[in-house]
Amino acid sequence: MSESEGAVSAELSELTGARESGAPHAPNARDAVRALRPSQIREVANAGFGVPDVLPFWFGESDRVTPPFIRDAASRALADGATFYTHNLGVASLREALARYVTALHGDTSAAHVAVTSAGVNALMLAAQLVVGAGDRVVAVTPLWPNLVEIPKILGASVETVSLGYGENGWTLDLDRLLAALTPSTRMLMINSPNNPTGWTMTRDQQRTVLEHCRRHGIWIVADEVYERLYYRGNGKVAPSFLDLASRDERVIAVNSFSKAWLMTGWRLGWIVAPERLMDDLGKLVEYNTSCAPSFVQQAGIVAVEEGERFTQSLVADLHASRDHLVKALQTIDGVDVRAPDGAMYLFFSLPGASRSLELCKSLVRDAGLGLAPGSAFGEEGEGFVRWCYACDPARLDKGVERLRTFLSTRV
Numbered sequence: 001m002s003e004s005e006g007a008v009s010a011e012l013s014e015l016t017g018a019r020e021s022g023a024p025h026a027p028n029a030r031d032a033v034r035a036l037r038p039s040q041i042r043e044v045a046n047a048g049f050g051v052p053d054v055l056p057f058w059f060g061e062s063d064r065v066t067p068p069f070i071r072d073a074a075s076r077a078l079a080d081g082a083t084f085y086t087h088n089l090g091v092a093s094l095r096e097a098l099a100r101y102v103t104a105l106h107g108d109t110s111a112a113h114v115a116v117t118s119a120g121v122n123a124l125m126l127a128a129q130l131v132v133g134a135g136d137r138v139v140a141v142t143p144l145w146p147n148l149v150e151i152p153k154i155l156g157a158s159v160e161t162v163s164l165g166y167g168e169n170g171w172t173l174d175l176d177r178l179l180a181a182l183t184p185s186t187r188m189l190m191i192n193s194p195n196n197p198t199g200w201t202m203t204r205d206q207q208r209t210v211l212e213h214c215r216r217h218g219i220w221i222v223a224d225e226v227y228e229r230l231y232y233r234g235n236g237k238v239a240p241s242f243l244d245l246a247s248r249d250e251r252v253i254a255v256n257s258f259s260k261a262w263l264m265t266g267w268r269l270g271w272i273v274a275p276e277r278l279m280d281d282l283g284k285l286v287e288y289n290t291s292c293a294p295s296f297v298q299q300a301g302i303v304a305v306e307e308g309e310r311f312t313q314s315l316v317a318d319l320h321a322s323r324d325h326l327v328k329a330l331q332t333i334d335g336v337d338v339r340a341p342d343g344a345m346y347l348f349f350s351l352p353g354a355s356r357s358l359e360l361c362k363s364l365v366r367d368a369g370l371g372l373a374p375g376s377a378f379g380e381e382g383e384g385f386v387r388w389c390y391a392c393d394p395a396r397l398d399k400g401v402e403r404l405r406t407f408l409s410t411r412v
Helices: 005-020 041-046 067-080 091-105 118-130 146-154 175-181 204-217 276-289 295-307 310-328 356-368 394-409
Strands: 116-117 137-142 159-163 166-168 170-172 186-194 222-223 252-257 270-273 346-349 387-388
Touching: 041 356, 067 295, 091 295, 116 118, 116 276, 118 146, 118 222, 118 252, 118 270, 118 276, 137 146, 137 175, 146 170, 146 186, 159 175, 159 310, 175 204, 186 204, 204 222, 270 356, 310 346, 310 394, 356 387, 356 394
Parallel strands: 137 159, 137 186, 186 222, 222 252
Antiparallel strands: 116 270, 166 170, 252 270, 346 387
């Protein structure tokens, strides 16, 4: 071996050793990224690959495809050549349509307060990037879809959680505990209502109290309202929203998505309602993240907003019926403790073995062909529970219930 070859070999050996030992020069991602929680829902779904006839209730989406009138709109847009870049904040016609939609639900809103994003999760990241930086303190109400808890950590912020409680009335919020956590040093509150995974929905009185408290202390509220149309209490067609109470130019950012109300999960289209003075800076962030949402997808979004109300109301009626159907069926199984939530499209319930929910859900996939999401995927507060997405045909739910019944009966 030549001297030069020996030097190269030694250098490669040194790099390999550094990588294996975790030395300072190993090719690792940032510590904040490496510390992020991997998705346990994906872990369970991956365990289902290759298992025949699995019933997948683990993901938060319907088993129905996007309705034809929306798909046809995208096809027409593509045929017409809508394949170019758009304004960072979205095409004007979609922003205007969304402004009218939000106005109808929550009061006067102009297009100047609306930005289009590449999915609801992209909107959540953008909202956090707008107002949170390294060292900031964030509070989140949990159990919660893990993305909301982990996003601030990517930015170097710390996250304190305030857990919902579970009892005879299902999932409830200890408002005094939340207010105590929202100290003057808090930069942002992240709250998801109706909530994924529990279906808990914040009341208007609770929102009013929290909004007034955050106003006093200058705390930003980022409200994930993706499930606002999937609301079953009374005859309301929308859940209570911070937009019902806050002016459009105070420290409230509402995030929404086309995924749930119009069954557009795979389209990756969302929006933000925020103070107008944020929009120029938001446009910069969009430019450096995705540039813009796809043009033809935005055209489909216009049709969804302007022509989709009848569809959405029908969908919510179906989900309401599916929720009641599944609650009733699960309540016939010994050891299952379940309550009907006010919103979203999930049941988050306890059952024997759920104290180790990830292990239980992997066993359910392997031994029963039943795919549920482990409660631990939503934080330590979710351990002891599992999540079941009921956005599907009742006959399929019945099949899943029988598989669960059989599985539990063999473990007694």
